[in-house]
Amino acid sequence: MMIRTNWLGIFALILLGCGSSPSDQSEAVNQPDSSITERHHIKVESLNDTRNFYNWTSDRIPLVSAHRGGPYPGFPENAIETFENVLKYTPAIIELDVAMTQDSVLVLMHDDDLDRTTNGTGKVNEVTYDYIQTLFLEDNEGKLTEFKVPTLEEALIWSKGKALLTVDIKRSVPFEKVVEEVRETGSEAHAALISYTFPAAKKLNILAPELMLSVTIRNEGEIRRFEETGIPWDRVIAFTGVAERPKSFNEALHEKGVFTILGTLGNLDRSAVARGDELYVNFVNNGADILATDRPIETAKAIQTLHPENSSKSKYFTHVD
Template identity: 60%
Template sequence: MNLNFTKNGLLFSFALLFLGCQSVTQLSSPTIEISDVQAAQDFYSWTEDRIPMVSAHRGGPYPGFPENSIEAFENVSKQTPAVIEFDVAISKDSVLVLMHDNTLDRTTTGSGKVIDHTYAELKELFLVDNQGTTTSFRIPTLAEALRWSKGKVLLTVDVKREVPFEMVVEEIEKQQSVPYAAVITYSIEDAKKVYQLNPDLMLSVTIRNEEELERFEDSGIPLKNAIAFTGTSERPKAFNQLLHDKGIFTILGVLGNLDKSAASRGDQLYVGFVQNGADILATDRPLEAAKAIQELVPETSSKSKYFKK
């Protein structure tokens, strides 16, 4: 199969895989269109022909593209189909914005705690990339990110501790983003709370072993609502298979040590993670990881109907 690579080999065309084209050049990456709840549950229901993907941690920051910026999301999504993970914080006047840290110092031209600033103050700041370079990009609101994402990418929404789940779910509902915006939860109690707020939402749930799986199964939340985050170290292949047998997608967090290992030892390590049962790689290197695992994308897949040129 012929795949087209551009921009120093980092970009590749998944469209060749999904659309079955044999000799097309300069194609942009297909978007992911999940239009209703049933489609989301179908997409995340594990099947043998699932399409392995990357999840861009904090949106996939690269030089010139700060974390948790719509510009970073756009940069990644133009180059590979992706799940975009981002963080939601709250301003002094209760506006939901995208920010990972509790403070502004590292990623913006401002300083101090996010929650001590009004949105009017926050929107005057510029975002700073991971190399310390100030950009012309601004802090986005959750509403802006949800609107941008529709028909382009899937989302996993990481809710900071001081942010009420009620506000996040309300905004997801307001923007009609329930089908494509999964909410990240770190405990069974949080998962049950989000499920009670909206039983149609997909939930990213930490399930790293059989004990945590059993606790989730006892929670009353249907398995069809779950995407299993299996931690930041590889799980045994047999455990991944157990999740797959129950129809559950797995997200392996390769961010951190596993990303560093791939950067130093070779990106083919990402292939091994997928072959071991990881369906989505949550990574700080989404373009490199996506390029490595493209060879594992099936020629035809029941999931490919959700990828649109």
Template identity: 60%
Template sequence: MQKQFLAAIYLWSLSLAFGCSDPSSRGASREHYLSFENVSDTKAFFTKDADWSPMVSAHRGGSYPGYPENAIETFEYVLQHTPALIECDISMTKDSVLVMMHDNTVDRTTSGTGKVGDLTYGTLKTFYLEDASGNTTEFKVPTLREVLEWAKGKAVLTLDIKSNVPYEMVLEAIEATTSEAHVVLITYSLAAAKKLYSMDSELMLSVTLRNEAEWDRFLATGIPKENVLAFTGVSERNSKFNEKLHEQGVCTILGTLGNLDQSAAARGDHLYSEFVKNGADILATDRPIEAAKIIRE
């Protein structure tokens, strides 16, 4: 049975047993949800084994026409089409509210202007999100807590914590919303990975592991392998290196966002299947719906 549907079947059985209504306000299919009771379930799911089936991670939530990046409505739109990890970005306002925003300014992605860190949340709430073509939508910038609450029972979030955001505040929000089983924290250095692990040894981490030297340095940190998804970069890794990680039960994330997505759009979406055949378990992509369709075939 395909591994990504096990959690969905679990959620379906709960809703039958307890009469729960569909938690999606926009009709995403239950079979596209990822729902876990605890972090142990999440770690078991993301262990590379014979039951693993490839999946996608929607970069910045998966922007599409009419659906801006880092918007809950966009996350739901993607889940109407495919199970997915939802990669999204945490920034902080002037009054220390954690919000979902990639850039240092709001100029590119909203109807407003200014640096996120110079704006209060009250001001940010007056802006509307814009899609990649600059079209203004009816959607607003969500807070981290709103996204964490939304994700429970639906998706696993891979959270990109921007440099102006204290780790303590992110962990407090995760604990307050009891969403530990639905988050993976992105790190860009082993020092960051070690710090987060020291602060909460249960949470899953995305760690950049692109070659054997980086793998050996990771092993020296003492972070358990079951805590980790291996981000192998934005260019293809040697298949033997992917196999080495697989032998340890570690799932790999290949960043197709950027050049590899552009190549697939130009040369044919069949390239996504080739990335998977080469050992990529999860494709972190700006084209999650297109990529998922191909790798499920």
């Protein structure tokens, strides 16, 4: 049964037990826990909902974005089961990667080849989807799981009523194919498309002006260059890179009504492991609204208290038992 609940109630159930040090905490949450049955969802029903959700306000609720879906031991990257595991602990934005097979099927895969993340071999764009279907995913420790490589279609359908997605389109994948899949599945409200350059953002906006875009904007000069594209600010989430930006820069984006995504994946996540997860609190207090992380469960626990008690954004969050 689905019920609406307040944000404090959601986060009170984020983690079941943790140790006294960052390493202890990581060990606790890294273990699959089949006893947890609740899910924490972000529910939008229309593009208007999505634009309102991403419209920055001072009572915004800070969030995590699970990089490559949030892999942990037993849960491989870019797997729907992995997305579900993250939602046991926190509502989240799910970042996923899209590649294309030889026979033009869009699948979730970060690498150009299959060797690291599956028990198969070869390049994704040189094998058929029939071959992909015979494979199983491996987690980041190289352990074989029972999980299959999902298609983009499956992920888009899964996301409805559960999570918002940011879709990283690999270089060999035509933008048109991704847009077509989003539209055919009726997932416009759930999928923001990632672009790393302004020409790419402009092309995506021409192809699908209704969709949200995640666009890399790291400094004042790039704010000006983005404005030259003509893309409306209410279609944009600003990825500010993988280094912390000045608070004044984040505030400049907030004045445009734009959410910021700070990429803590990599060096900043490692710093949090070494120095303590309170570091994530500092990032949010400095103006980061979404933390794109390889440690979504730990990050969510650290920032759980950093939200207004009666946020206007709370209506988009649900708790499912």
